[in-house]
Amino acid sequence: MAKIVRLEPIAEEAEVATNSNLLSLLLHKDLDVLKECGGRGMCATCHIYIKSGMEGLSSINRREQRTLEVITSCKPNSRLACQTRVLDEGVVVELPPGMYVQSLKDIEDLIGRRAEQDLLHPITGEVLVEQGKIITRSMMVQMEDTKFEIGDYFNQSSDF
Template identity: 75%
Template sequence: MAKIVRLEPIAQESSVQTNSNLLSVLLNKDLDVLKECGGRGMCATCHIYVQQGMEALTPINRREQRTLEIITSCRQNSRLACQARVQAEGVVVELPPGMYVNSLQDIEDLIGRRADQDLLHPITGETLVEAGKLITRSTLRQLEDTSSFKVGEYFRQTTDY
């Protein structure tokens, strides 16, 4: 049976089958979600906030909890859209403001311009450049360490699956 999920601040609703994850809702709305880990709950690029209906979602599992711990913008109502499965009505999701950086090339192309919206780190969700601020070469340096960062290896070292 289908459930309705509301997306804020874009004020849109989407229908999703019971036990489908919130990531499918985001992708159905053509939202820019990187899903770098392929929906395994390890990269945080589908991080969202649940404004209402946390009890209508499946509980947070251990892997999701570990990933949420590394997100600098994590709150009590944070979830990974790929891990949160809709069980009942009443879910309202708040999308984090900003856009995740897809690659170093994306930043190189924007150096010297002002960010239209917050640019977010692809793994931690940390704001690299705030909306309206100048994009500089230092932003590239913040990401260079990430290019060799292996999400799966990090989690194998920090948890025992």
């Protein structure tokens, strides 16, 4: 039996099969979710917030908990869409604000413009460029050491 899930701030409702994960719903709605780890709960590129209905979802497993611990934008209502299964009605998902940056090239193309929204690191959720700030070449130099490759990131972390 399908369950209805509401997506905010886009104010859309969608059906998802009972026990399906929220990532499948986001992909079905053609939302740009990076899913760098292929849905294994290791990269946090499908990080979402549960606005209401947490009791209608599967509980957090150990892998998801460990991944959430490295996200700087993590809140008590944070979940990974790939690990979160819908079990009941009343779930409202809040999509995180900001654009996830996959490479320095994504930012380089925006030099000289104001960031329309926070530009976020795809793994940690760290704000790379704040909304309203002008994206400059000097910001690019400061971010040269930023790791965007999921494998590189987890190889340097002893927590995983």
